[in-house]
Amino acid sequence: xxxxxNQSISTLLAFSLIPxxxxxxxxxxxxxxxxxxxxxxxSIQVQMTLxxxxxSYGVSQLFIGSILxxxxxxxxSLGALLVFIIASLVIALTHQIYxxxxxxxxxxxxxxxxVVSKRAYFVDLYTGEKLKHYLSLFTxxxxxxxxxxxxxxxxxxxxxxxxxNFYFLAAFASVIxxxxxxxxxxxxxxxxxxxxxxxxxxxxxxxxxxxxxxxLFMLCFAYSMVMVYxxxxxxxxxxxxxxxxxxxxxxxxxxxxxxxxxxxxxxxxITRPFYKKLSINSGLQIVFVLIMIFxxxxxxxxxxxxxxxxLIHAGAGFTYNIxxxxxxxxxxxxxxxAGGLSxxxxxxVLSFLTYAIVNVFPAKDERNLSFxxxxxxxxxxxxxxxxxxxxxKQKNNELEMSRM
Numbered sequence: 001x002x003x004x005x006n007q008s009i010s011t012l013l014a015f016s017l018i019p020x021x022x023x024x025x026x027x028x029x030x031x032x033x034x035x036x037x038x039x040x041x042x043s044i045q046v047q048m049t050l051x052x053x054x055x056s057y058g059v060s061q062l063f064i065g066s067i068l069x070x071x072x073x074x075x076x077s078l079g080a081l082l083v084f085i086i087a088s089l090v091i092a093l094t095h096q097i098y099x100x101x102x103x104x105x106x107x108x109x110x111x112x113x114x115v116v117s118k119r120a121y122f123v124d125l126y127t128g129e130k131l132k133h134y135l136s137l138f139t140x141x142x143x144x145x146x147x148x149x150x151x152x153x154x155x156x157x158x159x160x161x162x163x164x165n166f167y168f169l170a171a172f173a174s175v176i177x178x179x180x181x182x183x184x185x186x187x188x189x190x191x192x193x194x195x196x197x198x199x200x201x202x203x204x205x206x207x208x209x210x211x212x213x214x215x216l217f218m219l220c221f222a223y224s225m226v227m228v229y230x231x232x233x234x235x236x237x238x239x240x241x242x243x244x245x246x247x248x249x250x251x252x253x254x255x256x257x258x259x260x261x262x263x264x265x266x267x268x269x270i271t272r273p274f275y276k277k278l279s280i281n282s283g284l285q286i287v288f289v290l291i292m293i294f295x296x297x298x299x300x301x302x303x304x305x306x307x308x309x310x311l312i313h314a315g316a317g318f319t320y321n322i323x324x325x326x327x328x329x330x331x332x333x334x335x336x337x338a339g340g341l342s343x344x345x346x347x348x349v350l351s352f353l354t355y356a357i358v359n360v361f362p363a364k365d366e367r368n369l370s371f372x373x374x375x376x377x378x379x380x381x382x383x384x385x386x387x388x389x390x391x392x393k394q395k396n397n398e399l400e401m402s403r404m
Contacts (some may be wrong), residue, residue: 002185007125010184014118015141016176021111022145022182023169025050025230029252030154030245031162034232038162047231047358049104054227054351056108061344064116065337066199073117073124074186079234080113080190081177088170092163116343120220120327124187135325140263146226147256156251183354200339212330215323216388220349221380222320224258227308227354228372232362240365241302251306258310262317278319282381287313289377292370305366319380391396 002010028035036046068076087103087110094100122134156164207213230252237248269277292308324342331338357375361368 001189002125002187004182006185007178010187011122011125013176013179014121015137017114017118018138018141019143019145019148020173021115022142023149023172024107024111025053025227026146026149026252026256027153027156027168028040028165029150029230030234030238030248031157031165033238034157035162039095039097043235044359045097047355048193049100050227050231051351051355052101053104053108054347054354056105057112058108058344058347058349058351060109060112061116061347062341064113065120065344066111066202067340068117068120069134069188069337072186072188073120074180074184076175077114077117077388078180080110081173081180082367084110084114085170085173085177088166088173092166092170110172112344121187123328124189132325132329132372135328137267138324138328140260140267143256143260143263145263146259147253150249150252150256152249154244154246157245157249194267199337202331202390203341206331206338206341209330210390211387212327213350214383214390215327216345216347217340218323218383218387219320219327219346221376221383222323222351223346224350224354224357225312225316225376226255227350228357229255229313229369231358232307232369232372233305236305236369237302243302246304246328251302254306255309255313257298258313259317259320262314263320263321265314266318266321275323275384278384279366281315281318282377285312285377286374286381288312288315289370289373293367293374296367296370300366305369308370309373309383312377319384344393 022185032043032046035049036043039046060271062198079080084107087106091100094103117136122131126134153165154170156168233251234245234248237251266277288308288311292304292312295304295308327342328338357372
């Protein structure tokens, strides 16, 4: 178990691992074109390294929560860190794309174990307003990955080549693993019985909770806006606009800040009416993307691309933070499973959704990116409206029951 004197340091270490999924996807974003050229593969094949990570990361989260709730967090997550280090080194040392795919699948599984265990860590140790405070910080701290990673990756690519991104991931994980071994420990004091039928019943109960299920789709649509840019932005910047990987990394840093800004705004408005603030946010996103599409008739540049993407990503961060806090705090008695579903289901759906969108609107220009945004914003608005209808129906039913 975690020693009381080490709890503050252990909490900081848990927060430091929350952005690991962002680092694993975003640090080599500026290297995608160079990676394809070096390995003699197409852009779709390089983008597949993101897709297989997202799928394995998502699928793993669906099941890992129940294992962590029964067998503990610490030893399993520490072992996952060590395997993540080895997989990162293998990617850096090989030129075989199918081996890279295999290692990215392992990346997804290990990162899922680490991130879900650290989400559950906070529910294990904190309650009440302090827990809500920490949960609302998750997406803000997670956004450190999209902010720092591509900016750093742009410089690593320019100076050392694409392999250096994966050496960096191995080094980062090694430092955290050593500190975890020294200062951290087990946070789960009352392990749940590992009973498959009972666990299946918990999953079914969560999916039957309509507001929770629709919330998962809202998370998916919001984060898909970021992933669509990650899969197309570097090609637009480096191929169409003829700029460097450092510029691509800097643009990703700016858009990471926009996601964080959206999280801060949602945290500041946490007491405001739920549907009103989400409706205003969706309306603003639609206006921004329509102006973006209309402006392409007159001008296109790196500045217009980043400006409109900044506004849209801020809105996505706003939506994501609200629904993530809601979904993760919905079932505190099964924190591992709820955390796994909140991440796993989202990543599975968005991996297929973003890959399909990128195939329909290839990484060619700003116009295709704007159409991708429009589709996701419309889906998000529809999802929010369905959540509103379901909750209103539930309230009406409860009102009728109280009158009987």
